[in-house]
Amino acid sequence: MIRTLRDLLLQRAARLQERPALSAPGWGTLGYARFRNRIEGIAFGLLAEEGSPDAWHSATGTAWDWASELAAAVSGLCWDPDGSPVPADVLGGAGFHAEAGRERYHSRERVLSEETPFHRGMSHGELLRRLTRLNEQLGWDHETELPLPLARLGDPPQRAALWSLLYAGGHAVLLDRVGADWDPAPFGTFWE
Numbered sequence: 001m002i003r004t005l006r007d008l009l010l011q012r013a014a015r016l017q018e019r020p021a022l023s024a025p026g027w028g029t030l031g032y033a034r035f036r037n038r039i040e041g042i043a044f045g046l047l048a049e050e051g052s053p054d055a056w057h058s059a060t061g062t063a064w065d066w067a068s069e070l071a072a073a074v075s076g077l078c079w080d081p082d083g084s085p086v087p088a089d090v091l092g093g094a095g096f097h098a099e100a101g102r103e104r105y106h107s108r109e110r111v112l113s114e115e116t117p118f119h120r121g122m123s124h125g126e127l128l129r130r131l132t133r134l135n136e137q138l139g140w141d142h143e144t145e146l147p148l149p150l151a152r153l154g155d156p157p158q159r160a161a162l163w164s165l166l167y168a169g170g171h172a173v174l175l176d177r178v179g180a181d182w183d184p185a186p187f188g189t190f191w192e
Contacts, residue, residue, distance in 0.1 A: 004112045004124040005073040008166065009036055016169050019142055024063035024174040025150065032169075035067075042071035044101035045090030047108070055083030063174055064091040065153045066162055072118075076108045079119045081154075119191070130190060131167040134160070138186060144170035147181055156191045157184035 002008050012021070013036035021035035030038060042064075046052060055078040058068035068086045072079045089095035114125025146165055152158045153174070161184070165172045 002128060003114050004116060005070075005118065005127065006076075006109060006112055008128065009039060009070065009074050012036075012166060012169050016142055019169065020145075020171040021166075022063065022066070022172050022174070025176060027063050038067055039070045039074060040105065041097040042068055042086070042090055043075045043105050045095035045098045046071055046077060046086065046101065047075055047104040048095060048098035048101035053084040054078055055080040056086050057081050057083040058086040058091070059154055060091065061151060061153065063150070063153075066159075066172075066174075067091075069159070070166075073124070075105060076112045076116050078117055122191070127163070128167075131163055134164050134186070134190065135167050138164060138168070140164060140168035140170050142169035144168055145173060146170065147173045147175050149182060150174040150176055155184070157187035160187035160190035 002011055013032045016031075017033040018031040020029050021032040023029040046056060056068065056072045057080060058065045059081075064086075068091070069079050087095055090098075112124065114123060114128075116124045118124055118127055144165065146161060148158055148161060153162075162172055164170075164187070
């Protein structure tokens with residue numbers, strides 16, 4: 001049963017291992033198993049330092065932003081535009097997959113619950129409930145592929161679309177340019 005955002009990532013990675021999860025410039029296409037590994041590498045880095053902040057944010061304009069948001073979620077940390085910036089070395093550098101964060105990451109699994117805060121008063125459970133309702137409307141599944149503009153990664157509708165794709169087991173394709181296929185309307189009030 002999926003109760004937390006970590007459960008969501010782990011379940012998708014286990015069931016859809018080689019199915020495409022994310023395609024992005026500089027990354028190529030990552031299947032769900034490799035995508036999970038990328039997320040956990042960032043999570044280890046976020047948790048490596050004692051006394052690390054509880055709220056994070058990343059605005060690099062790259063796929064690392066989406067991966068960082070997921071890493072914060074699966075670590076039980078909050079995602080907030082006013083949070084501490086994710087250190088650059090955690091994004092594929094020396095802090096990525098930091099061994100010092102491994103034990104903290106795995107021990108946090110015991111304390112994650114539906115009530116764990118994630119984003120501005122929204123808990124893991126509330127986000128999952130909203131994703132359930134949205135996915136019922138959209139009808140997305142693991143065959144869904146959605147091109148999204150890389151330059152708009154931080155926009156609330158696009159963040160909601162990315163979460164919806166993860167929930168459905170779909171494939172997010174981040175592109176430098178996207179045509180008229182991207183319609184943010186269904187996601188406009190998701191975070192309200």
